Amino acid sequence: MPDKAHPRIGFRARSRSVPPNIPAAVQRAxxxxxxxxxxAVAQVPEWEGWRxxxxxARLEGISHLDEYxxxxxxxxxxxxxxxxxxxxxxxxxxLVVEIARAGGVRTVVKSKSMAxxxxxxxxALEEAGIASFETDVGxxxxxxxxxxxxxxxxxxxxxxxxxxxxxxxxxxGIDAPxxxxxxxxxxxxxxxxxxxxxxxxxxxxxxVVAETGTVxxxxxxxxxxxxxxxxxxxIAVAGIDxxxxxxxxxxxxxxxxxxxxxxxxxxxxTSFITGPRRSEGEEGxxxxxxxxxxxxxxxxxxxPAASETLLCIRCAACLNICPVxxxxxxxxxxxxxxxxxxxxxxxxxxxxxxAGDLPFASSLCGACTDVCPVKIPIPSILLHLRHRIAEGxxxxxxxxxxxxxxxxxLASIGLSSPWLYHxxxxxxxxxxxxxxxxxxxxxxxxxxxRWTNVRPFPAFRGGFQKWWHTRxxxxxxxxxxxxxxxxxxxARETASQPANLxxxxxxxxxxxxxxxxxxxxxxxxxxxDAALATLVAVxxxxxxxxxxxxxxxxxxLADRLRKLGVNIIPATADKRALAEADLGITEVDFALxxxxxxxxxSSPDRSRSISVLPRAHLAVVRPQALRPDxxxxxxxxxxxxxxxxxxxxxxxxxxxxxxxxxxxxPEALYVWAMD
Amino acid sequence: xxxxxxxxxxxxxxxxxxxxLKDMVTVLERLxxxxxxxEGQTCCGQPFYNSGFQSQTLxxxxxxxxxxxxxxxxxxxxxxxxxxxxxxxYLELFPPGAPEHPQVEEIASRAVEFTEFxxxxxxxxxxxxxxxxxxxxxxxxxSLRNLGxxxxxxxxxxxxxxxxxxxxxxEETCCGFGGVFSVIYPEVSRAMMDAKVKNxxxxxxxxxxxxEPGCLMNISGxxxxxxxxxxxxxxxxxxxxxxxxxxxxx
Numbered sequence: 001m002p003d004k005a006h007p008r009i010g011f012r013a014r015s016r017s018v019p020p021n022i023p024a025a026v027q028r029a030x031x032x033x034x035x036x037x038x039x040a041v042a043q044v045p046e047w048e049g050w051r052x053x054x055x056x057a058r059l060e061g062i063s064h065l066d067e068y069x070x071x072x073x074x075x076x077x078x079x080x081x082x083x084x085x086x087x088x089x090x091x092x093x094x095l096v097v098e099i100a101r102a103g104g105v106r107t108v109v110k111s112k113s114m115a116x117x118x119x120x121x122x123x124a125l126e127e128a129g130i131a132s133f134e135t136d137v138g139x140x141x142x143x144x145x146x147x148x149x150x151x152x153x154x155x156x157x158x159x160x161x162x163x164x165x166x167x168x169x170x171x172x173g174i175d176a177p178x179x180x181x182x183x184x185x186x187x188x189x190x191x192x193x194x195x196x197x198x199x200x201x202x203x204x205x206x207x208v209v210a211e212t213g214t215v216x217x218x219x220x221x222x223x224x225x226x227x228x229x230x231x232x233x234x235i236a237v238a239g240i241d242x243x244x245x246x247x248x249x250x251x252x253x254x255x256x257x258x259x260x261x262x263x264x265x266x267x268x269x270t271s272f273i274t275g276p277r278r279s280e281g282e283e284g285x286x287x288x289x290x291x292x293x294x295x296x297x298x299x300x301x302x303x304p305a306a307s308e309t310l311l312c313i314r315c316a317a318c319l320n321i322c323p324v325x326x327x328x329x330x331x332x333x334x335x336x337x338x339x340x341x342x343x344x345x346x347x348x349x350x351x352x353x354x355a356g357d358l359p360f361a362s363s364l365c366g367a368c369t370d371v372c373p374v375k376i377p378i379p380s381i382l383l384h385l386r387h388r389i390a391e392g393x394x395x396x397x398x399x400x401x402x403x404x405x406x407x408x409x410l411a412s413i414g415l416s417s418p419w420l421y422h423x424x425x426x427x428x429x430x431x432x433x434x435x436x437x438x439x440x441x442x443x444x445x446x447x448x449x450r451w452t453n454v455r456p457f458p459a460f461r462g463g464f465q466k467w468w469h470t471r472x473x474x475x476x477x478x479x480x481x482x483x484x485x486x487x488x489x490x491a492r493e494t495a496s497q498p499a500n501l502x503x504x505x506x507x508x509x510x511x512x513x514x515x516x517x518x519x520x521x522x523x524x525x526x527x528x529d530a531a532l533a534t535l536v537a538v539x540x541x542x543x544x545x546x547x548x549x550x551x552x553x554x555x556x557l558a559d560r561l562r563k564l565g566v567n568i569i570p571a572t573a574d575k576r577a578l579a580e581a582d583l584g585i586t587e588v589d590f591a592l593x594x595x596x597x598x599x600x601x602s603s604p605d606r607s608r609s610i611s612v613l614p615r616a617h618l619a620v621v622r623p624q625a626l627r628p629d630x631x632x633x634x635x636x637x638x639x640x641x642x643x644x645x646x647x648x649x650x651x652x653x654x655x656x657x658x659x660x661x662x663x664x665x666p667e668a669l670y671v672w673a674m675d
Numbered sequence: 676x677x678x679x680x681x682x683x684x685x686x687x688x689x690x691x692x693x694x695x696l697k698d699m700v701t702v703l704e705r706l707x708x709x710x711x712x713x714e715g716q717t718c719c720g721q722p723f724y725n726s727g728f729q730s731q732t733l734x735x736x737x738x739x740x741x742x743x744x745x746x747x748x749x750x751x752x753x754x755x756x757x758x759x760x761x762x763x764x765y766l767e768l769f770p771p772g773a774p775e776h777p778q779v780e781e782i783a784s785r786a787v788e789f790t791e792f793x794x795x796x797x798x799x800x801x802x803x804x805x806x807x808x809x810x811x812x813x814x815x816x817x818s819l820r821n822l823g824x825x826x827x828x829x830x831x832x833x834x835x836x837x838x839x840x841x842x843x844x845x846e847e848t849c850c851g852f853g854g855v856f857s858v859i860y861p862e863v864s865r866a867m868m869d870a871k872v873k874n875x876x877x878x879x880x881x882x883x884x885x886x887e888p889g890c891l892m893n894i895s896g897x898x899x900x901x902x903x904x905x906x907x908x909x910x911x912x913x914x915x916x917x918x919x920x921x922x923x924x925x
Binding site for chain 1: 689726730854856858864900
């Protein structure tokens with residue numbers, strides 16, 4: 001929706017009309033997320049250094065944005081993709097509609113994206129007669145409910161499972177039980193056909209890496225992978241602020257984002273997409289577009305006191321910790337972005353005349369800044385915006401009423417003169433008597449009744465100065481102890497300890513995969529048949545699809561499965577046929593023991609969808625796939641057109657924060673460490 | 676050399692908590708510190724700054740600087756919020772290049788919060804205080820996050836003879852005061868406050884203690900409204916309690 005049409009956001013009216021059950025639902029979810037974050041951060045002694053590095057990486061991108069935008073454009077185009085820069089919401093929406101029409105698109109599947117929420121893309125597509133389906137379980141639910149997201153990560157955080165069951169029953173005409181597993185399955189099956197038939201997939205981007213023009217998506221459910229793999233056309237819509245310089249910056253950011261957001265070392269899926277598919281036999285979109293969205297971001301950049309707003313990586317930790325957010329929920333903020341980041345971002349994107357209430361919706365407690373992984377000075381930016389709203393700026397008139405400004409001027413004159421200050425305090429002590437009950441003022445006239453309606457105000461009482469003067473003249477001063485007060489305040493030191501790397505890499509990988517709900521084990525060649533037989537029996541496997549890499553072929557897994565009565569779907573089959581597989585088998589190109597992460601590339605032999613469409617995924621890891629850290633993998637893979645990181649089975653926590661596996665991707669992840 | 680400090684009374688302290696200021700002077704003198712009270716101090720300007728009226732803050736800040744110019748030694752306040760404001764935000768109000776900037780660097784950098792002064796400058800926690808009661812502690816936001824005082828106030832409380840410090844759930848969550856916030860959005864402030872008071876009641880303490888007048892004003896107001904027997908106190912008042920002094924109920 002275009003900015004001009006946005007109605008003024010009245011925070012007080014919205015925060016007063018929050019249904020009483022919402023704070024409880026919100027607090028249950030945010031406290032869970034915070035507990036997971038705390039546990040993850042506690043494992044990283046060098047956390048403060050990581051935050052600083054993440055801050056620096058983001059600042060570099062934002063500081064030289066104009067140059068990086070040009071680099072992104074060049075890299076995306078040389079990778080065979082299309083690059084667009086949209087000035088505002090209307091232009092971004094028009095671009096998407098235009099691309100869709102040119103491609104004869106009737107149906108779009110969308111993965112979760114705050115940028116497309118910001119520009120109101122679904123509405124624009126709908127008006128153009130194009131069906132647009134949100135596929136994130138949470139977004140699927142709120143699209144059905146007809147409301148915006150109430151949280152950056154968990155759009156449905158304010159809803160109970162009963163609310164969702166009632167909604168499904170009403171809208172889908174089925175009998176939906178209030179059970180997260182059943183509700184997730186309903187969403188999964190309702191959306192599977194959409195994925196397979198949509199001609200276009202739209203995603204956001206967590207990061208856009210300038211070095212190679214790569215779009216990075218951090219997700220858990222697998223819908224993002226399906227949206228960017230199955231349809232012929234993929235559009236990524238991202239704010240210009242999502243650009244980061246290079247893959248080293250990416251490594252610095254990927255280690256803080258999931259930990260700070262959900263307490264995961266890495267989210268289940270991290271996709272790295274550079275342009276369209278590179279060869280005919282390969283999976284993935286044949287047409288790729290990147291739409292970079294300005295929509296007020298350049299304006300934010302040009303205000304030095306607020307430009308760090310753009311460092312945000314949307315982890316939502318500031319929402320989780322914010323006492324204001326926890327009592328009002330996300331919808332009170334009236335826009336796509338809520339909580340402390342929404343309170344500084346929305347007024348800058350929409351204008352202080354529309355969202356000027358939001359910077360005042362904070363007690364300035366500072367908890368947000370403490371948990372921010374990129375160290376955005378949120379309270380300072382709130383204060384700066386309050387200043388713009390109260391006193392105006394070159395290009396902006398103050399939006400605070402004249403009478404308030406007049407009162408502030410008079411008060412400031414009174415308080416900056418000691419004589420007026422003391423006289424005023426004296427007069428108040430006389431004048432307060434009618435309102436006084438004991439040592440309290442219980443009912444003050446407006447606007448001060450906003451305080452006294454909630455709790456009494458203490459009565460003014462002087463006395464210190466009188467005491468001070470009487471006492472000083474009455475006594476002779478004697479001091480027995482002397483202290484050296486010139487010593488400066490000691491600086492606080494933090495010790496950091498080297499990480500314990502005593503476990504063998506493969507053992508560590510197995511351990512970490514199992515920690516993220518995967519099933520990992522050592523397997524020898526002799527054990528393959530027995531292990532396969534168990535897997536087939538346990539998973540009820542009838543059809544399987546396999547990568548065609550040399551190693552997978554050498555292991556003769558297809559023949560072994562046939563002997564167990566399993567049908568093999570050729571890897572070259574179309575997506576509908578592949579979607580029928582119960583089991584997908586892949587090799588692993590990279591393995592990161594520290595987080596239990598598997599890195600998979602794409603080629604005609606390496607189908608992208610085999611690791612995401614089936615209910616079960618078996619990944620075979622050889623020791624030569626092991627890498628010490630993200631930087632090493634990025635060094636080797638950054639020029640590939642596609643890379644995906646898999647850390648555990650597909651999951652969602654969108655329904656009452658209950659972790660539910662198999663949201664859109666595999667419910668079971670088996671990892672065989674080949675010795 | 677005799678220790679000397681300047682009392683920064685703060686406007687909340689002077690107009691609502693004169694007993695706290697008296698106790699602050701008493702405790703400091705008991706420790707051998709000589710206190711001086713610069714005349715002419717009013718309000719540091721924080722309420723204006725936090726409401727967005729930065730240019731209106733300038734006159735107040737200049738008055739504060741005038742009051743503390745030509746003084747020596749640390750400037751001690753019973754409030755972490757006011758201390759944080761003059762120490763950190765004055766540098767933004769008068770950035771390098773402003774005529775007042777050198778003065779801010781010289782004067783405002785001497786400002787310390789009371790518990791900070793005791794634990795980091797004097798390096799004392801034990802001062803012969805006696806308070807045989809069950810006490811719980813609320814961490815004030817600006818002391819905690821902007822001055823980094825997480826353990827210091829509790830160390831002081833733990834050293835008080837007879838005092839039993841019981842934990843407060845969500846000790847570090849804001850009480851909902853927030854200055855101008857509590858007047859602009861009273862309903863949200865109230866929700867935050869109610870959560871705080873619920874935790875205070877659940878702690879089983881007889882006293883709720885904090886080192887911030889703003890929080891104290893907010894919390895004591897609610898406790899009074901609901902008729903709770905739990906008594907609010909400034910941390911300084913506890914440190915001033917001795918075996919001989921019979922402390923009047925606040």
